[in-house]
Amino acid sequence: MVQAIRLEFFKMRGRCFGLLLLLCLLVQGAWLWWTFKSMSHLEIIQGWQHYLYQLPVLNAILLPVLMAVMASRAADIEHKGTMLRQLYTIQPAGKLLLSKLLYGGWYLVLLLAGQLLTMLLIGLYKGFYGPIPWGYFGCYLLFTFVITWCIYLVQLLLSLFITNQLIPLLVGAAGSFCGLFSLFFQQYWFSRLILWTYYSQLFLCGMNWDKETRITEMYWIQPDWAGFFLLTAGFLLTIVVGWRLLERKEC
Amino acid sequence: MDTVVWTQDLTKRYGRMDRVRQLNLTVPEGVIYGFLGPNGAGKSTTLKMLLGLVRPTAGEIELFGKNVNSANRLQILRQVGSLIESPSYYGHLSGEENLHILQKMRQLPERNVQEALKIVRLEAHRDKKVSHYSLGMKQRLGLAGALLAFPRLLILDEPTNGLDPAGIQEMRELICSLPERYDMTVLISSHLLSEIDQMANVVGIIRDGEMIFQDRLERLHARGQKQLALRTDDNLRAETFLSARNVPVQRNGQWLLVPNLDDDTVAACERLLLQQRIHLLRIEERQKSLEDIFLELTERA
Numbered sequence A: 001m002v003q004a005i006r007l008e009f010f011k012m013r014g015r016c017f018g019l020l021l022l023l024c025l026l027v028q029g030a031w032l033w034w035t036f037k038s039m040s041h042l043e044i045i046q047g048w049q050h051y052l053y054q055l056p057v058l059n060a061i062l063l064p065v066l067m068a069v070m071a072s073r074a075a076d077i078e079h080k081g082t083m084l085r086q087l088y089t090i091q092p093a094g095k096l097l098l099s100k101l102l103y104g105g106w107y108l109v110l111l112l113a114g115q116l117l118t119m120l121l122i123g124l125y126k127g128f129y130g131p132i133p134w135g136y137f138g139c140y141l142l143f144t145f146v147i148t149w150c151i152y153l154v155q156l157l158l159s160l161f162i163t164n165q166l167i168p169l170l171v172g173a174a175g176s177f178c179g180l181f182s183l184f185f186q187q188y189w190f191s192r193l194i195l196w197t198y199y200s201q202l203f204l205c206g207m208n209w210d211k212e213t214r215i216t217e218m219y220w221i222q223p224d225w226a227g228f229f230l231l232t233a234g235f236l237l238t239i240v241v242g243w244r245l246l247e248r249k250e251c
Numbered sequence B: 001m002d003t004v005v006w007t008q009d010l011t012k013r014y015g016r017m018d019r020v021r022q023l024n025l026t027v028p029e030g031v032i033y034g035f036l037g038p039n040g041a042g043k044s045t046t047l048k049m050l051l052g053l054v055r056p057t058a059g060e061i062e063l064f065g066k067n068v069n070s071a072n073r074l075q076i077l078r079q080v081g082s083l084i085e086s087p088s089y090y091g092h093l094s095g096e097e098n099l100h101i102l103q104k105m106r107q108l109p110e111r112n113v114q115e116a117l118k119i120v121r122l123e124a125h126r127d128k129k130v131s132h133y134s135l136g137m138k139q140r141l142g143l144a145g146a147l148l149a150f151p152r153l154l155i156l157d158e159p160t161n162g163l164d165p166a167g168i169q170e171m172r173e174l175i176c177s178l179p180e181r182y183d184m185t186v187l188i189s190s191h192l193l194s195e196i197d198q199m200a201n202v203v204g205i206i207r208d209g210e211m212i213f214q215d216r217l218e219r220l221h222a223r224g225q226k227q228l229a230l231r232t233d234d235n236l237r238a239e240t241f242l243s244a245r246n247v248p249v250q251r252n253g254q255w256l257l258v259p260n261l262d263d264d265t266v267a268a269c270e271r272l273l274l275q276q277r278i279h280l281l282r283i284e285e286r287q288k289s290l291e292d293i294f295l296e297l298t299e300r301a
Helices: A002-011 A017-036 A041-045 A047-080 A083-087 A093-126 A134-161 A166-184 A189-193 A195-201 A225-248 B043-051 B073-077 B095-105 B111-119 B135-147 B165-182 B193-199 B217-222 B235-244 B263-275 B290-298
Strands: A205-209 A216-220 B003-014 B017-023 B026-028 B032-036 B058-063 B080-083 B153-157 B185-190 B202-207 B210-216 B226-232 B250-252 B255-259 B280-287
Touching: A002 A093, A002 B095, A017 A047, A017 A093, A041 A047, A047 A083, A047 A093, A047 A134, A047 A166, A047 A195, A047 A205, A047 A216, A083 A093, A093 A134, A093 A225, A134 A166, A134 A195, A134 A225, A166 A195, A189 A195, A195 A225, B003 B043, B003 B185, B017 B043, B017 B210, B026 B185, B032 B043, B032 B165, B032 B193, B043 B058, B043 B080, B043 B153, B043 B185, B080 B135, B095 B111, B095 B135, B111 B135, B135 B153, B135 B165, B165 B185, B165 B193, B185 B193, B193 B290, B202 B217, B202 B290, B210 B217, B210 B290, B217 B290, B226 B235, B235 B255, B235 B263, B263 B280
Parallel strands: B032 B185, B032 B202, B080 B153, B153 B185
Antiparallel strands: A205 A216, B003 B017, B003 B026, B003 B058, B202 B210, B226 B255, B226 B280, B250 B255
């Protein structure tokens, strides 16, 4: 398996994954800087909470599209040169899925590390009040990693099964749209069934907005471990089903 | 001679249509087996089934005497190299890098890459991106990939597709040299009879998913034996007369076809017919070309 992952890195040279991530980080960093540059005193006091409210919203908009593009690029190199036909005579189809999944996961770790660094730099520069809430940050990174990796997995499966990459990319764009509007229906049970809504379902911060004083007050929310475990179970199930379907795929 | 590939009642059904029907394929070791058939006859589907890329609806496959199943497929395929339909490659990588990927996946020695490049004469282009290769070069790279492990069995599906005449000639010479140089068995499919005629020792002909001929190439040639075509002023009486003298006669329009008789027998027949007042109007020597035989076999009468 280690060899398969190494080869995945070798194959993907020049496919600009790093550049894509950097671009995403720049957009997110710019957005956060613009939001925080003219913060009021109250907002600075609640700075860390603002972060953990705004970042999931930004992630819900950007990451589904980014994952769709990354998965599409990872799968398209196999379609373009009809490599699947060759690879399936050498290694199990599931191994290919797993190596591509781990490859995507590695870049996701880099992205989240970049996000954390951006948060800390802006937070410390602006002088956010109170100690850094490492516990919440840890939960945020874990939740975001699993949601995004799961989206990457779904996109990867679509991209491996469908030769025309426009379809998976459209699914990615639709997922992004769905994630953004999930804030409006997160209280309904069916939102649990939609993967892209988990960015908002696993929020660690809530917001009270007083109409009269026009003051926004942030508050912590206990991590939704039930939702997280449901998502993780769905992720593992998707790997098993995807693996089996790929093994049965004729090419 | 051992059998390298053996199938029994191999069938592939898509919906209600049988793409391959009860195919019994036998490829002896050390031969170049030409798998011949018109476009859409089921050649590629059969080869894909041998490689496990398509699941058979029914039937059995044995490679190197072992029954192939999902558990041992990849283990058995370590001894098989393949090039199916079109060459497989990563266009953004160089030819050598492409082979390195396959070499590492198959856990082969590094030197195999250089050797395979040398065999297909791509050493000079090893560092060039494959997307900049010509079709012929891509095809040769595909063959290098198939040869990389120096397998016991090489499965090539229409490997000369899209090549220019010089490329075809080069590819043909290369394939013909493989059994002797590397002790390989080659199973090659084509819809071009002339191609198979120049390369194969054993031929299998498939039509509408069914094997209609499978034997050594000489046997196929033997079907094209010379015949004599006669035309007389009374073919009916001539036929009865010759048949009564144990000369096998076939009627073919205005002609009577008899086996290729020696000169003395032909002269005797002519004399005897004349005695019966049957006048010989025309006599011709005919020989079926391999193409005629192929068309006869592949087109339903």
